[in-house]
Amino acid sequence: xxxxxxxxxxxxxxxxxxxxxxxxxxxxxxxxxxxxxxxxxxxxxxxxxxxxxxxxxxxxxxxxxxxxxxxxxxxxxxxxxxxxxxxxxxxxxxxxxxxxxxxxxxxxxxxxxxxxxxxxxxxxxxxxxxxxxxxxxxxxxxxxxxxxxxxxxxxxxxxxxxxxxxxxxxxxxxxxxxxxxxxxxxxxxxxxxxxxxxxxxxxxxxxxxxxxxxxxxxxxxxxxxxxxxxxxxxxxxxxxxxxxxxxxxxxxxxxxxxxxxxxxxxxxxxxxxxxxxxxxxxxxxxxxxxxxxxxxxx
Amino acid sequence: xxxxxxxxxxxxxxxxxxxxxxxxxxxxxxxxxxxxxxxxxxxxxxxxxxxxxxxxxxxxxxxxxxxxxxxxxxxxxxxxxxxxxxxxxxxxxxxxxxxxxxxxxxxxxxxxxxxxxxxxxxxxxxxxxxxxxxxxxxxxxxxxxxxxxxxxxxxxxxxxxxxxxxxxxxxxxxxxxxxxxxxxxxxxxxxxxxxxxxxxxxxxxxxxxxxxxxxxxxxxxxxxxxxxxxxxxxxxxxxxxxxxxxxxxxxxxxxxxxxxxxxxxxxxxxxxxxx
Numbered sequence: 001x002x003x004x005x006x007x008x009x010x011x012x013x014x015x016x017x018x019x020x021x022x023x024x025x026x027x028x029x030x031x032x033x034x035x036x037x038x039x040x041x042x043x044x045x046x047x048x049x050x051x052x053x054x055x056x057x058x059x060x061x062x063x064x065x066x067x068x069x070x071x072x073x074x075x076x077x078x079x080x081x082x083x084x085x086x087x088x089x090x091x092x093x094x095x096x097x098x099x100x101x102x103x104x105x106x107x108x109x110x111x112x113x114x115x116x117x118x119x120x121x122x123x124x125x126x127x128x129x130x131x132x133x134x135x136x137x138x139x140x141x142x143x144x145x146x147x148x149x150x151x152x153x154x155x156x157x158x159x160x161x162x163x164x165x166x167x168x169x170x171x172x173x174x175x176x177x178x179x180x181x182x183x184x185x186x187x188x189x190x191x192x193x194x195x196x197x198x199x200x201x202x203x204x205x206x207x208x209x210x211x212x213x214x215x216x217x218x219x220x221x222x223x224x225x226x227x228x229x230x231x232x233x234x235x236x237x238x239x240x241x242x243x244x245x246x247x248x249x250x251x252x253x254x255x256x257x258x259x260x261x262x263x264x265x266x267x268x269x270x271x272x273x274x275x276x277x278x279x280x281x282x283x284x285x286x287x288x289x290x291x292x293x294x295x296x297x298x
Numbered sequence: 299x300x301x302x303x304x305x306x307x308x309x310x311x312x313x314x315x316x317x318x319x320x321x322x323x324x325x326x327x328x329x330x331x332x333x334x335x336x337x338x339x340x341x342x343x344x345x346x347x348x349x350x351x352x353x354x355x356x357x358x359x360x361x362x363x364x365x366x367x368x369x370x371x372x373x374x375x376x377x378x379x380x381x382x383x384x385x386x387x388x389x390x391x392x393x394x395x396x397x398x399x400x401x402x403x404x405x406x407x408x409x410x411x412x413x414x415x416x417x418x419x420x421x422x423x424x425x426x427x428x429x430x431x432x433x434x435x436x437x438x439x440x441x442x443x444x445x446x447x448x449x450x451x452x453x454x455x456x457x458x459x460x461x462x463x464x465x466x467x468x469x470x471x472x473x474x475x476x477x478x479x480x481x482x483x484x485x486x487x488x489x490x491x492x493x494x495x496x497x498x499x500x501x502x503x504x505x506x507x508x509x510x511x512x513x514x515x516x517x518x519x520x521x522x523x524x525x526x527x528x529x530x531x532x533x534x535x536x537x538x539x540x541x542x543x544x545x546x547x548x549x550x551x552x553x554x555x556x557x558x559x560x561x562x563x564x565x566x567x568x569x570x571x572x573x
Contacts, residue, residue: 009476010391014403017388017447024422024444025410031421042424089316097305103313105559107320112551112562114505116523117544121323124330124537132326135341166323171566178567227414230507234527248416255420256512268417279412 086172
């Protein structure tokens, strides 16, 4: 049944989308690697090939190592909290009860609103004098002095993580709910006939069967958290004392505040590698899992 | 799945906490937006005792907010249309036609959706500046479409694959060319898939910040998220107006989420659960 017209039409239809991706996604990525090998400072017209000098400078700069650490800390802690909280909420909403459909829709809201709005919302709640959070803390007698959530180095990153967890947990819930719906109800019936406790059912049935989708969720969230920009940039711009400066924010400041496009691109290359590394690792774990699964079944 | 029954008291309590955690920040922003300035410089009162629309009025009269809203809306609509057109054209061969390298193309598309936007924003800025497209809708339309495209292709390819293959075969046997079979038979059946992909593309563009922040300079092309981030405050931060702007930009999102919740979920899970 395959004829030439199908093949010709097929390739022709792919051209527009692939052309757009090539020009606006792949070409700029190649451009990033090219720029990272150059000294390019826009307003002065400086543009020269300097080899790996940008990277040499990078590894000698404490601010770079700080931002790498902040990025990893933010990503690991956010994703851990989001997946734990998201799994709990998904288990709760996987049951059927009146109003559950409505609740599944409402829970999506934080995910759908602009991140900039999330940042301003939480910034307002975190305000030392006028913020609702400190009001509640004082009213309940937990604190006497107003806490400066976003102005205190040890607190700011954690305050931002809470806002990020609020914003992105719905995504985890939605994907895990879809995963839970794929588990056949027979398995649960069999478990309850065998007298398994709710915890045993969760530990030995739900969790293993949910594992593939759980891995995908962790991958998606991890990649997203590693590139976090909007929330932190709007809330703290990387402060106080660079304690919330992620690689994205560091790169952005180098690119568009100091206009050092070569050095900024070198930070971009590091981010690209980091994301690629995480993706490959997850892919490898996924493959290993499915191989084990096949072996266990045969 | 257990049969429908009322949840226990404990479960209801936990659900209430989840609901409060989800909705309180949005609710608080809504309350803030209708409090007069005199009530914003002190706390309590918690509830707006003298509710007012002053902040909303100021938004549209003292700031060029209607222009900013128009920019956001136009860019999001055009991005959606462009991503759906390009995505649909690519999804058809990827789902139905016997071409080589499908896995490679889908992998490449997925890869494009994974790298951070900060990676391309520098080189893209240089290109956009060279083309004289800075501070125009074009700069945003091009970058948003490219970023929305991978997800659109995945959602639509998955959707087309789930339509019965016989539909396409029958049209071909009846003498349609591949293109005719696609346009006349498959396309009309794709509405749910197009809705899901379209809403995701719209939401993406409507909420996008990094490109919009970098490629715009004035209200000629500035979008709502950028305007909120850059809200002018001479001596103090105008929390009331920021809250009002936040509510205005959230309303369309609220409508889409409540009306098309199932489409959004099916779109988001299309790539994740099956791929």
